[in-house]
Amino acid sequence: MSRYRLNLFIQPEHARRLDELAAKKGVSKSSIVAAALASWLSPDAGDRREAAMAKRLDRLSRQFERLERDQSIQIETLALFIRYYLTVSAAVPEAHQDAARAQGRARFEQFIEQLGRRLLRGRSLVRDVIEEMQPPDHAIGERLDEVAAQAEEHGL
Known part of the structure; x- marks a missing residue:
């Protein structure tokens, strides 16, 4: 079997690692490079790379779909809360506007503090x-699972 001589340029870090691997395995650098090249050029190596890439893309797609579903649920929840709040909130008379603003600022600061603690x-x-509210038969958790499954079926 004839061999071809090649002069290659590689990164210094790769050269150092190649030297270390050859010394550790007790083989020549040429045999390591030849094995790597054979693996890279083999027909099934491309299939393995494509399969690995497809698997990773599928996992990323599922994660993205869950994020999209969760975001849709969050947006809908917020919209329902805002509609409810605006429906039940009474208008504040002009004479009480300053007091209402001050109370609103205080409540907002309290909200931000609570949010920060929860995030930490x-x-x-x-x-x-x-x-806290889960009954012994776990009905709430099961219902949440059902709702999540239904939302997923409808593309939410």
């Missing part, structure tokens, strides 16, 4: 409420 703890309010 890394816990979800929804999960906390579910755990």
